[in-house]
Amino acid sequence: MTDHRLRVLKGHGTENDFLVLPDLDAVVSLSPSLVRALCDRHTGIGADGVLRVVRTKLATEPDVRAQAAEAEYFMDYHNADGSIAEMCGNGVRVFARYLEQAGLIAGPTAIGTRGGVKQVSFSADEISVDMGASRLRLERPVVAATGLLGEYQAIAIDMPNPHVVIELDDDAALAALDLATAPLVTPALPEGQNVEFIVRTGPSRLRMRVHERGVGETRSCGTGICAAVVVAAGENAGHGEWLVDIPGGQCRVSWTTSGSVVLTGPAVLIAEVELAEDWTAAHR
C-alpha cells in the first residue's frame, strides 16, 4: 500500500521561501498546475517556488542525468508560476539544508541543477554555494525609477543571468525608491534584467534593494547579491569578503581561488506540511 498524501517542507533563505518536495525515486508527477496551486498564498501553502529533491540519475533531462557521477541529488526547481528555472542562489541553500537535516548528506556536497553542478558547504548556521563566474557586459544603460532623482549610469553583468547594478549616493536615496513598478532601463538588455540598487555602507559592505525580472521587488535575490558585490568591488573583485544587507536579511560574498563567486547565507526549514488528498487530487 502506498500512502498518497503529498508531503512538503516549507523553508526560506533570507525570506525567499520555498516548498521542498522530497521525491528521491521520481514518482511524484509535479505538473505546472500543481506547482501553481502549492505556491498560491491563499488557496495553497504559498512560496516563491518548489524545490523537488530527486536522485540525479533519475532526472528526465539528459544534461542533468550526466551530472549523476558528481552530484547524487538534483534540485528540480519550479517557479511559483509553474515555469522551470535553472538555478536559485537562495533556493539551493534551502535545498542543501533539507539534504543535511534529512541525513542524506554529511558535510560538503555537490548538488545537480539545470545550471550545472553546484558545490555547497556548511558553517555554523550558514551555507555557502559556489555560484560560478561573473561576466561583466559591455552595455552601460541608464536607469530611471520612481522616487529616483534623475537618471543613473548602470553596469551590466551576467551571473550568469542578466543584471544591471546602480550605485546610489546614500541610504535615503535607496529608501526613497518605489519599486512597485519596474525601473526603466535604457537600452534594456535583450533578455531583460534584474535591477539592483546599492549603497556602500562600509569598506566591504553594501545595502541593496532588487527588482527581479518578471517578479517585482523581492526581499532577496542570490544572483543579484553576487552581481552587486562584483560591481562594487571593481578591480578588487576576487579578494576578501563582502557583507550585503537586503530587506530579507544578510548574506556574504567571497571568491574561490579560481575566481568563482561564493554566496554565503542562512537557510531554515520551518515546517512539515501534509496536503489533504482531495486537494492534491483536484490540482494534479
Next chain:
Amino acid sequence: MTDHRLRVLKGHGTENDFLVLPDLDAVVSLSPSLVRALCDRHTGIGADGVLRVVRTKLATEPDVRAQAAEAEYFMDYHNADGSIAEMCGNGVRVFARYLEQAGLIAGPTAIGTRGGVKQVSFSADEISVDMGASRLRLERPVVAATGLLGEYQAIAIDMPNPHVVIELDDDAALAALDLATAPLVTPALPEGQNVEFIVRTGPSRLRMRVHERGVGETRSCGTGICAAVVVAAGENAGHGEWLVDIPGGQCRVSWTTSGSVVLTGPAVLIAEVELAEDWTAAHR
C-alpha cells in the same frame, strides 16, 4: 511525555485563509508574536488569521465562558497582525469545517465567539452561519476612489461592524477601480469602515469588491457580503436568497424568519502543518 511540536491546519473560505490551531484543553500559549510569525507569508506559514479551537468553558474571558452551556467550542480568533477580533464570517466556516472533519460535531452546531454564539449548519459542500441582525445607519457619506469617475452616494450599515456600500453602474466601473489605496469616505464613520462596491448582475445577484478597514482590498469579506445584500435588497431584505460573486469565489445570503442574516459559502481545509520545534521556540 508531551510532544511539543505545534500543529495547525491551513484552510480557506472564498480565499480568506486561516490557520486552525486545535487546542481543546487550552494549553498552547498563543502570543501576539507567535500569531504574527505563523501568519508571515515568507518566514512563517502565512494566513489572514489564526483560529484557535478551545473548549468554551476554558476560555479566559468571562463573557465567552458564559457561552459554554450553548456552545461547546470557542473560536479564539486572532488577526495576522496579532490583534484579537470578535468574529469573521469566512473564518467561522473554516472553524466549523475543522470541527466536522475532526469528528468533534455531527450536524448543526453552535460556536462560541467574542461576538456571541453563532449557529452553523452544513449542506453539501457549503456551510451556513447566522450572522445576526443588520442595522442601517443614518449616515449617507459620499465616496471617491482611484479609477472611479466622480463621487458616489453611499449607504452606511452595521453588520455589526461598520460598512459603507456603494452601487456602481456596471462591471466596467467595478473593474476600473484601483483599491490599492483606501477609498475616500466623506464624512468617514467615526469607527472607520469597510467599503463595498457592488454591481447588480441579476435580479438577486451582485458582483462585489471590498476594501477592508486596516487591511486593504481582500478577496472576500463575510460581513461585507451580508451588508451589500441588505443594502441591495432594500425593502425586500428579509426574503429570498441572493448570490454574491467576489474575487475569491461565491457566497449566498438569505434570512432567518426572525430577520437574522445567513451567510452560506464554501470552506476547505487543505493541509496539516507541523512547525519545527526550534522555529516555534524562537517565536513564543
